[in-house]
Amino acid sequence: MSIVQFLKSKSFFKQVAIAIVCLLAFIFILKYWLGVSTNHSQKIQVPDLQKLSLDEVQRKLKELNLDFKVIDSASFNPDYPKKSVIEQTPEAGDFVKEKRKIYLTLNPSKYRDVTIPDLNGKTKRQATSHLRSIGFNIGTNPTLVRDIGKDVVRGLRYNGKILNHGDKLPLNSIIDMVLGDGRGN
Template identity: 30%
Template sequence: MKLNTGSLKNFGIHIIIVIIVMAVATLLFFYSYLPLVTNKGESITVPDLHGLNMKDIDDFITKRNLRYEINDSTYSDEHPPLTILKQYPKPGSKVKENRKIFISVNRVTPPNVPFPHQLIGSSSLKGAEAVLKSTELKPGKILYKPSPFFDLVLDMKWNGKSLKEGDMIPKGSVIDLIAGDGHAARNFKAPKLVGLELEEALFYIKGVRLATGIITVENDTTEQKSFVIKQHPGEGQNVQLGDLVDLWIVPETDSLYQLLFQSEETDGSLDQ
């Protein structure tokens, strides 16, 4: 049987064409299609969103194939309103595209906090300033007025108005403090110290420019709060600047202390 030379030639050409097509297809698969499919789930580095304003966040996030959701709002007077304060995942984390970033945004208006009324008449300036800072309020101007109680907080004002128990004020508000200047007549009446905790009594003695005399411990006060059950000079007696005040103290578990306050509560209820 005689083979047709032309047919063999055509067959060879077809084989070569098939090989070329397969080679091209293989190259396209590995260098075009496969990378496209693989890179679809490629990880993305989470950008740092801290300090950005919400009006700028949409384009910033969309361009990076990510999403966001506000899951919290808090207040900081150190940043403008609607500033991003926190984010999760953290900057630099690796995530898949279209991942949702949770953000915390600075509130437009500050929340209200209760006014610490307990400071008036019982706290020194230093103590009041510490409490204000701990409640995220700011100590403002310090004004003095005549009073024998030096540095004792006599009043607190916000925007020029005196504050009272139950008042709510915006977080970050500036509170002005009015304190005693320690100037008083040389002769005055001794304050009531009976019933006060020892530390509070010593503060009052110093505030009115008297001096602490002998402190008599009537019972063991180790590791317990001590309270004044007797004083000399007594409440209302005439004293002068620098006079000594003697104190008698007992622990709060002592029967004398309990009897003292039970009698005071009983007298108070009878007066009503």
């Protein structure tokens, strides 16, 4: 029997039909199995976790059979409670499956501490720009001391206490300057 005759025979068409039926059956069985094993029809809506503490987050996610992981602490945000959720991934309102991890970013308990630089002998303008660039605020009423240099920094204060080079204060603290009055010897 030649190849052309074999390709025209009933036996060949039976084998091709059996192969197609088996392939289609395999595809449908695989599709059904994947739908069942991956919980395809399941949808859990992610709740809004912003401004919640970790205890509240754990309680809320446990009810929904979800898990969480803290991935980072952001810069302190005074609009949020301390150690509360600032961001979450996936976002609130997204749909996920059970046991999915929700990744959380928390608000630290305070601003990070910044080291006080040595500004003694600098001008008021230099000191102001330096302090602002590292995250401090400048008080509006500087203390004047008798000194030969006018508006030359002779010290820094925070809440009335004298600051030394190397001390640490929280970011956004208000620092008052001690300046020369230009009338000294």
